[in-house]
Amino acid sequence: MPPKRSVRPRKPSPGAEIPLNAQNGEPPTDNRRQGPTLPAELLRNIVEEVALSHWDSNARRRDLHNLLFVSRDFKNEAERLLFRDIRVISGKPAVKQISSALALHARTRLVHFLRIDEYADLPGRRGRSFDHHFFSMPLHRMDCLRSLSIAQGMPWMPTNKLFGFLANAIPENTLIEFRTSTGLYEDASPFLSRQNMIKDIRASFIGTSLTEALVRSPSLLPRLQCLGMYCFSSDDASQFVQERPVSVLRLASLYGLPTYWNSFQTRLQVLDLSRVSCQDEGSAVQYIRDIVLTAVNLRLFACFTMGADPIANFPTALSVEGFVEALGALRDLAFLETLTVDNFGLSWPDAPHLPRIINAPQLKRIFLALSGTESN
Incomplete structure (x- = not known):
């Protein structure tokens, strides 16, 4: 009987696919010498761009998961983003x-x-x-x-x-x-x-x-x-x-204002009342005047919603005079840089007119939401 010939195992070709670990689905670890890698900052920027290219969170996670199997360097950066922000039910x-x-x-x-x-x-x-x-x-x-x-x-x-x-x-x-x-x-x-x-x-x-x-x-x-x-x-x-x-205050009700913030009013720089609904024109004007007289150092003001309810006394379609009456006092906020307003109705003045109406000296940004649409 002729002796059996020993067969030397063939080396995989450079383009061959690396098998995955059967236990965890990751590339097997070995001591083979790796070629030159990209700079760490460039790797991070590439993975960040992949993550930012998707609005859909599921698509973003899927692409980041695929990067886990490209190389060890991409794996580390992809893991960093995958586990950085976790949301679960x-x-x-x-x-x-x-x-x-x-x-x-x-x-x-x-x-x-x-x-x-x-x-x-x-x-x-x-x-x-x-x-x-x-x-x-x-x-x-x-x-x-x-x-x-x-x-x-x-x-x-x-x-x-x-x-x-x-x-x-x-x-x-x-x-x-x-x-x-x-x-x-x-x-x-x-x-x-x-x-x-x-x-x-x-x-x-x-x-x-x-x-x-x-x-x-x-x-x-x-x-x-x-x-x-x-x-x-x-x-x-x-x-x-x-x-x-x-210095940042977010409220969902106007109850007790401005009395309750008298002791720290000048410290406020951000006031968010966007979840508040004020449907009476006279009350809206008075609240804004109170805010201007007390929170004098505001840099960002998210105004409360006005006129969202068509059955309310506050009109859903303000005239220019009503608009100026409601927001005109904000011109006295010397440090105001950003203003958001919502739901004044469809008869607003055009957006380019708002700086002229409000006229706060430092105002740089105005965000509007018409007819209940969200402001961004």
């Missing part, structure tokens, strides 16, 4: 998939922005559904998390479990921005006391129990600069804002 299988992808500590450090939609408390004991819940995500390893946003699935939901979890799960002094559609009560104090770097908070409202705690403890939220809430509801709310460097 609590209770869905995607939560478990993302948690598995974040099993590597190096990946959890890439997460800077995390948004949770349709949050709901866990029903009863932890079971199989826990893997799909927001609480199962490895937040304790997200050392670079800067922004956390939580939108609840149903209104008026208890928040004690949520803030009890956040107080222990989020690494200390990492967050800069926190947004929630829930209210903030005293049960949020342990969480807020561990996040002294927060500069921006937005909540549906701030309960009396928390405002009292904030007044008693000036060390809570010492760097707060941007505050968004429904309205001022008490003198305590005004006092805790006065004791912190708040």
Whole structure:
């Protein structure tokens, strides 16, 4: 019997496809010598351009995912963008998939922005559904998390479990921005006391129990600069804002203004009242005059909506005189640079006439929304 010939394994051709790892779908790692690579800044710019070329988030994620398999250099940059901004619906299988992808500590450090939609408390004991819940995500390893946003699935939901979890799960002094559609009560104090770097908070409202705690403890939220809430509801709310460097204010109601901001009115640089609807012409004129006389250092003013309801007393189609009467006082805001206005009606003067009507000395930008369209 003739001896068997040994066959030497053939080397793959330079153009051959590299097989993927059967376990994780990634190119197998080896010690082969790699050719010259692009400069890091150029690689980053290329991947950023790929991400910015899509308005659709699904298409953007798909292209970034494809870049994972181009080369190791592209893989690192694509991962950085894929995990930088995560948005997920609590209770869905995607939560478990993302948690598995974040099993590597190096990946959890890439997460800077995390948004949770349709949050709901866990029903009863932890079971199989826990893997799909927001609480199962490895937040304790997200050392670079800067922004956390939580939108609840149903209104008026208890928040004690949520803030009890956040107080222990989020690494200390990492967050800069926190947004929630829930209210903030005293049960949020342990969480807020561990996040002294927060500069921006937005909540549906701030309960009396928390405002009292904030007044008693000036060390809570010492760097707060941007505050968004429904309205001022008490003198305590005004006092805790006065004791912190708040210069950006977003409100959904005109209740208590301008009385509640008398102590910090000159510090305001941004005032956003775009979610407020004012349907009475006389009230609108008076509120704008109050704003001009008190918040004298405003640089950006998002005006409240006027005349959105055709049944309201405020006319949906203003004359030029009514327009000037409503907004003419803004010319006295010496530092105003940006103005947004919405829903005055179809008989507005043309946009080129607005600088002449308002005539604020530093005004550079005006954003309009006609007939309920969004301003951009």
